[in-house]
Amino acid sequence: MxxxxxxxxxxxxxxxxxxxxxxxxxxxxxxxxxxxxxxxxxxxxxxxxxxxxxxxxxxxxxxxxxxxxxxxxxxxxxxxxxxxxxxxxxxxxxxxxxYNCDRLKYPMKRRGKRGEGRFEPISWDEALDYIADNLKRIMHEYGPDSIYVQYATGNEGRLSENVWMKRLLGMYGGYLSYYGTYSTACTQAATPYTFGTIYTGNSREDWVNSKLIILLGFNPADTIHGTNTAYYLKMAKNAGVRIISIDPIYSNTAIALADEWIPIRPTTDNALLDAMAYVMITENLQDQHFLDKYCIGFDENHMPPGIPYGNSYKSYVLGECSDRIPKTPVWAEAITGIPKETIVRLAKEYALDKPGALIQGFGPQRHAYGEQVVRGGTVLAAMTGNIGISGGWASGTGYPVREAYVASIPHYNPNKSKISMFSWPDAIVRGKGMGANLSVKGTEKLSSSIKFIFNLGGNCLVNQHTDSNAAAALLKNKDLVKFIVTSDHFLTASARLSDIILPSDDMLEREDIVTPWGFGDYVLFMNKAVDTVFQCRNGYDWISDLSKRFGLLDKFTEGKSLDEWIEYLVEKTAEKNPGFPSCEEFKKKGVYRWIYEKPSIAFKKQIEEPAANPFPTPSGKIEIFSPRLWEMDNHREIPAVPKYISAWEGPEDFLIGKYPIQCIGHHSKRRVHSTFDNDSWMEEVDPQKIFVNCEDAKSRGIEDGDMVKVYNDRGVMILPVKITSRIMPGVASIPQGGWWTPDEKGIDRRGCINVLTKYKPTPLAFGNPSHTSLVEIEKVD
Incomplete structure (x- = not known):
């Protein structure tokens, strides 16, 4: 039985x-x-x-x-x-x-040195007393800039631990906050310099009205990128839309939906866009009327006052600027690996097959100079006149204009200091005195380095942050970070670096409200399915208990139970959404959908009635040349018009002689970042292996399934290999999210891509350059 x-x-x-x-x-x-x-x-x-x-x-x-x-x-x-x-x-x-047997069951306190991974069980009261004592001491000695709530996405509900902790800390004097995301730092920072907003996409049901869709590093079959995104692409394909995938990997999206795959070397996407612009300009294919009417900075006749001659985008592309290099298809072929004939054809297709949509994924902007490809895509959309029209796409971040209101738990941070979510290692090592040119916003200089870290439902301390070995060494140093608290389901790589670990309830054991990721016109109610087990607790529960130790319980809870806070969220949401269901109805159905009669078209009003609807930029126009970027006076790394900048550890770096393989970390269908890496079912579906091209494997004597050593100056890993023609020569990919698991020699045995990546924030967004790494691969005997 x-x-x-x-x-x-x-x-x-x-x-x-x-x-x-x-x-x-x-x-x-x-x-x-x-x-x-x-x-x-x-x-x-x-x-x-x-x-x-x-x-x-x-x-x-x-x-x-x-x-x-x-x-x-x-x-x-x-x-x-x-x-x-x-x-x-x-x-x-x-x-x-x-139901994983490794699930955390009770609070634990570190034994021995931080990072050894040895812990002993303690009671919840002991854990909260220990946290409160250290928080009081560190806040008193160093102030709110020393208290950091780490970027974490393991729980993104409206009632997550991070939300409650920020509410409590705001009542206790404040904390050091962050801006940006590991996923989208460059696109969210760069897109507004062109358009003034990140909401630059049409709604997905409009894709059927395109004639051509170009997917630049966009793979929703695996990353999902909004539930049903692949479904809408399939609808477009069935309607006769031609789809082209540009990607180092022949992705599942390319296989299932694209008419053509164009492989490209990582970090070189903007060289391709520059060469496409060159073809359009030299063959007079650009929509000059659109550029003259809606844009500044395309050519020398439409520049802001006071800018020296030769700084327009057209001058850059034609080589009439300081570098004197025409950005021809021949020039781009040598950089990107894409044949010049393909570049010419692609440029003509996008210029002539209107309306067209150049949809940018988030992979290409996670590079050394990821801001440039973002703005490069927006310029091509303007050159082809594909902005503000059905079937078009303004490029950049691409979020749709629709943004249905869903209420949040009120919290306020009296401390205005912020750092880039990616720059926390700098804020640990040299935080005191760290200023605006090093990712700081909201204050002239930080008053303290980070001394106390709350890591609540996240694995970005070590696993999802670049250069895992260096990050771990930094966090092990108790002279720098005095105290680390983690709340999670498992003893993750990041949790192992903690002083206190708290067991969290599972999402199937709690109630919450969640919204779609990027795309989607709905909101979902998370019903509790089963009772919480062991000594696992909900964030509101234990953070309320923590608030007692600061005399803030009444202020923190406002006398509300968790159920009453949920009712508060539903009521506040309903105030701005007539017809929104009662809390009881919402819980019963589990979903509320907003229904729209027509697709949403980004910038439709700006194009149809520009005088009454200026773009939300300082000039009121599309800023191909950005005066704000010009004023930063870093023209090589932060140019005022988008440019191809040769990446460190890219295909043109001299280091490629020592480490000849560009290594990236694609998103796997079996994980949500690092979540599910310890799930046995998912390992059966998609075992962790490095993807290597057949030619690269043959020249190294490697056969499919062999164990290989992958290494550079930052780290070494050993894992199985998958030999495939689905990745271009000279490129390898390790599915990101594998748990950092070093052996006694420091060799990672799980395939954590960040053992190999470099900690060097991008110049404008201070974002994540994790697809910028050179490695060598050898067979393990």
Whole structure:
């Protein structure tokens, strides 16, 4: 009977130990042998709160307070306006994720040196007393700039631990905040210099009105990039739209949806865009009327006053600027690896097959000079007149203009200091006195280095941050960071560097409200499916207890239970959304959709009535030349017009003689960043391997499945290899998110891409350049 149940639930018998042994007081999970599967089940609608590229409806099938299986939305018609919010294999794996036997069960305190990974169980009262004592001491000695709430996306619900902690710290004098994201730092910083906003995309249902869609490093089949994004691309393909994928990897999106794959060397995307512009200019294919009417800075006749001759975008492309290099297809072929004939054809297609959409993914902007490719895409959209029209796309960040209001928990930070989320190592080492030219905003200089870190539901301290070995060495130094608190489900690579670890409830054990990621016109209610187990606690619960130790309980909670805060969010949301359901109705259905009659077109009003609707830039026009960037007076690394800048550890770096392979870290369908890396089911689906091109493997005597050593000056890893023609020669890719697992020699044994990446923030956004690494690969005997 037991084996039959295992078969029905799709679990291998060897993995039963991962679900637990006994039902009862010890909190483990089990399958009874007395016919539990025949009992009446409850189906509970919920969703995820991890930083997945999608946000879907999850239906949890519960029997006797245990999850039997997970399904997804299948009970509404699948229409263009309301497609089903169907989960992928990541949603289906949440059950195994929750029932993992390695889940944290009780609070723990570090034993021995920080980073050794040795901990002892303590009570919740002991843990909160220890946290409060250290927080009081460090706040008193160093002030609010020393208290840092680390960037973390393991829980992105409206009621996450980060939200509550920021609320409490704001009442206790403040904390050091951050701006930007690891995923989108460059695009969110650079796009507004052209358009004044990051909301530059049409809604996805408008893609069927395009004639040509160019996907530049955009792979929604795996990254999702908003639930149903691949569905809308499929609709466009079925409508006859030609789709081209430009990517170092022949991605699943390219295979399933694209008519053509154009491989490109990492870090060189803007050289391709420059050469496409050269073709358009020299063959007079640009929409000059659009450029003259809506833009500044394309040519010398439309420059801001006081700018010396030769600084327009056209002058740069034609080589009439200081570098004297025409950005020809021949020039770009040598850099990008794309044949010049392909570049010429691609430029003509985009210029002539209107309307067209150049959709930029977030991979190309996670490079050494990622800001440039972002603005380069916006210029080509302007040159082709594809802005403000149906079927077009303004490029840049590309978020749609629609932004339905969903309320948030009120919190206020009296301390105005902010750093780039990526620059926290600098703020640890030289934070005191660190100023605006080193990522700081809101204050002239920081008054303290970071001394206390709250890492709540995140793995960016070590695993998802560049140069993991150096980051770990930095955090091990107690003379620098005095205290680190982590709240999580597992003993992750980052948690191992903590002084106190707190076990969090799982998203299937709590209620919350979540919104889509990037795209989507809906909001979801996360219903609690099963009871919390072991000594795991909800963030509001333990942070409320922490607030008592500062005499702030009444102010912090306002006398509200967690259920009452949820009702508060629903009521505030309903105030700005007539027809929004009551809290009870919202919980029962699990989803609320906004329905729109027409697609949203970014900048439609600006193009149709420019006098009444200027662009939200200082000039009121599309700023191909940015006076604000010019005034920064760093013209080589932060030019006023987008330029190709040869990257350190790119294909033109002299270091390529020593380390001849460009290594990137693509997003895998089996993980949400580092979440699920310890999930046995997902490892069966997609084992962690490095992707290597057939030619590169042959020249090194490597065969498929061999163990290989991947290394550079920053680190070494050993992992299996996947030999494939789906990645271009000279490029390798390690699926990002593998947990940093060094052995006694410091060699990573899991394939954590950030063992190899370099900590060097990008010049404008101070963002993440994690796709900029050179390595060598050798077979392990």
């Amino acid at each position: 037991m084996k039959e149940k295992v078969k029905m639930l799709g679990i291998k018998e060897k993995n039963l130990k991962l679900i637990g042994k006994l039902a009862g007081e010890d909190g483990f999970y089990s399958f009874n042998s007395e016919g539990d599967l025949d009992k009446e089940e409850k189906i509970i609608p919920t969703s995820s709160s991890h930083n997945c590229g999608g946000r879907c409806i999850i239906k949890v099938h519960v029997k006797k307070n245990r999850i039997a299986r997970i399904s997804t939305e299948d009970d509404i018609p699948d229409t263009e306006k309301t497609p089903q919010l169907r989960g992928c294999l990541r949603c289906r794996a949440y059950r195994n994720h929750m």
